[in-house]
Amino acid sequence: MKRVLLGGMKHETVSFVPGVATLETFRNNHLVEGADVFGPARGTGQEIDGILAIAQQEDVELIPTIDAFGGAAPVVADAAYEYMRDRILAGARENAGRIDGVMLPLHGAMSTESLEDPEGDLLTRVRELVGPQVPIVVSFDMHCHLTDLSVRPADAIVGYHTHPHVDFYDTGQRAMRILVRALKGEIRPVVMQRKTRMIASAERHNTSQGPMKEVMDRILAMEQEPGILAATVFATQPWMDMTELGWSTVVVADGDRALAQARADELARMLWDRRERFLVRKTPIEEVIAFALAGEKKPVVVTDSADSVSGGGYGDGNLLLRALLAAGYQDTALLTVTDPQAVATCFAAGVGARLTLPVGGRLTPAFYQPVQVAGYVKTLTDGDFQAELPPMPVHAGRTAVFQAGGITLVLSERPAMTIDREVYHSSGLRPRNFKLVQVKSPGGFRAIYSSFAAAIFELDTPGPTDSDLTRLPFRRIRRPLWPFDPDLQEPW
Ligand SMILES: [Zn+2]
Known part of the structure; x- marks a missing residue:
C-alpha cells in the first residue's frame, strides 16, 4: 500500500488592512491536526474530501498532519505560519523513508510578516526532507500568488477551474489522481508556469462568462490533449502588495517540459490579449x-x-x-x-x-x-x-x-x-x-x-x-505591471 503525507494550509492575505492574523484566527476558522483532519469536517465537499475519495478508491494510505483555514485576513504572524509548517514537516520527518508521495491542498495567497511566499518556503522544506524522488502534488485556489519558489519543488500544481469557486472536491480529485498515477509509474509529471505582468480585481474572474470563460474553455480542451495532465490560470488575489504580484498560468505535462511551457505561454497570451475586458466599472x-x-x-x-x-x-x-x-x-x-x-x-x-x-x-x-x-x-x-x-x-x-x-x-x-x-x-x-x-x-x-x-x-x-487597484497604496510591486502601467506592451 502506498503512503501519502497530507497537509492543508489555507489563507488569503490582503495587505491594505491593519493587524496580523494569528493562530487564533485560524482556530476561529478551522484548524485540526493528526487524525482529526478526518473528523467532522469531512464529507462537506472540500478538497480533502476529493483527495480522500481517490485515496480510498486506489487503496492509498493518507498520513494526515494538519488542516488549517484562516479565511482572508491581514498578513499572517510568522509564529502562526511556522506552527502550521512545522506540523507538516514533523509528519515528513516522523515518516522519513516510508512516504511514497506528498499531497498539499494549499491556498497559495498567504504572506507572513517575513515571507512573501510562505507556500514556496513550505514546499522547499518539504522537498529537502523527502528527497528528489518522492512526488509532491499541490492544489491551489484560483487566486494563488504563485512564484518560482513554489513551482521548483513541485511535481504537479493544479487549481480551481471555477469562479465563483464551487469545484473544491473536483480539484482535490484531479490533484490526487495525478499523484496516484505518478506513484504507479504511469506518468512523470513536470510543471511549468508563465508569469504575466498583469493583475485585475476579482469581479471579472467569473469562469462562466466573458474573457475568463474563453480562457477556461481552452483550459478544458487542453486537458484532453495527449501528454497534458492539468492546466490552470491563477488570477492572483490582487490586494497583496508583493514584489512578484501578477497572474500566472501553469501547465502540467507528462515528462515534456517544452510542451508544458508552450501551453502555459499560450494561456498567458490569451489573458493578456483580453486584459481590457477584465477592468471593472462600478455604480455610484x-x-x-x-x-x-x-x-x-x-x-x-x-x-x-x-x-x-x-x-x-x-x-x-x-x-x-x-x-x-x-x-x-x-x-x-x-x-x-x-x-x-x-x-x-x-x-x-x-x-x-x-x-x-x-x-x-x-x-x-x-x-x-x-x-x-x-x-x-x-x-x-x-x-x-x-x-x-x-x-x-x-x-x-x-x-x-x-x-x-x-x-x-x-x-x-x-x-x-x-x-x-x-x-x-x-x-x-x-x-x-x-x-x-x-x-x-x-x-x-x-x-x-x-x-x-x-x-x-x-x-x-x-x-x-x-477593484480600482491604482487607487490603493501599493509600494512593493515590481513595475511595469498592468494596469498601473497602462501602456505596457510586453507582458513578460
Ligand atoms: Zn479564490
Whole structure:
C-alpha cells in the first residue's frame, strides 16, 4: 500500500488592512491536526474530501498532519505560519523513508510578516526532507500568488477551474489522481508556469462568462490533449502588495517540459490579449439606491466589494449604510457590518432595547468612520453556523441583529463572509424578502445570489479590496505591471 503525507494550509492575505492574523484566527476558522483532519469536517465537499475519495478508491494510505483555514485576513504572524509548517514537516520527518508521495491542498495567497511566499518556503522544506524522488502534488485556489519558489519543488500544481469557486472536491480529485498515477509509474509529471505582468480585481474572474470563460474553455480542451495532465490560470488575489504580484498560468505535462511551457505561454497570451475586458466599472451608491426605490422587484443585490470579507477586508465598511441613512431610505434593506463594540453594546442592552450607537468604520480607519444609527436590538446569536460556500463551519463571534427603521443590520464580532446567505439565515433572515441586500464579495456571491436576485449592482466604494487597484497604496510591486502601467506592451 502506498503512503501519502497530507497537509492543508489555507489563507488569503490582503495587505491594505491593519493587524496580523494569528493562530487564533485560524482556530476561529478551522484548524485540526493528526487524525482529526478526518473528523467532522469531512464529507462537506472540500478538497480533502476529493483527495480522500481517490485515496480510498486506489487503496492509498493518507498520513494526515494538519488542516488549517484562516479565511482572508491581514498578513499572517510568522509564529502562526511556522506552527502550521512545522506540523507538516514533523509528519515528513516522523515518516522519513516510508512516504511514497506528498499531497498539499494549499491556498497559495498567504504572506507572513517575513515571507512573501510562505507556500514556496513550505514546499522547499518539504522537498529537502523527502528527497528528489518522492512526488509532491499541490492544489491551489484560483487566486494563488504563485512564484518560482513554489513551482521548483513541485511535481504537479493544479487549481480551481471555477469562479465563483464551487469545484473544491473536483480539484482535490484531479490533484490526487495525478499523484496516484505518478506513484504507479504511469506518468512523470513536470510543471511549468508563465508569469504575466498583469493583475485585475476579482469581479471579472467569473469562469462562466466573458474573457475568463474563453480562457477556461481552452483550459478544458487542453486537458484532453495527449501528454497534458492539468492546466490552470491563477488570477492572483490582487490586494497583496508583493514584489512578484501578477497572474500566472501553469501547465502540467507528462515528462515534456517544452510542451508544458508552450501551453502555459499560450494561456498567458490569451489573458493578456483580453486584459481590457477584465477592468471593472462600478455604480455610484446614489444610483443604486434610486434604482431600488424606483421599482417593485426584489431583492436588489449590491456588493460592497471594496470591503470584501472573502477578499480579506474586515467587513466594517459602512458607506452603503451611511448613504441609506442620509437618503432617508424607508424601504427594507439587509446589511452586514463587522463591529465588536456595537455587538457588545447590543448584548449589554438585550433584546428589545432601543438605543443609538456608532456602527462600523472602526477596524479600517484609513477608509471608513463610524456612523450613528438609532434602532432596537432584534436578535442575539452566538454567530456559529455552517457556510454553504466554501463549505466550512463559521464562527463569526457574537452577532446582533439591529433594526433601524427598514434597515436590518447584522452586526458580528468577527468578519463573516457573504458569498452565501448563511450569515443571514443563521439570524433568521431571508434575503429574498428584502428590497435591498448587501453582500461583501467581489464575485463569489453570484453562485448563490444570481438565481434569485432581481438585479445585481457593484457599488463604487473605496476600501482595502478596491477593484480600482491604482487607487490603493501599493509600494512593493515590481513595475511595469498592468494596469498601473497602462501602456505596457510586453507582458513578460
Ligand atoms: Zn479564490
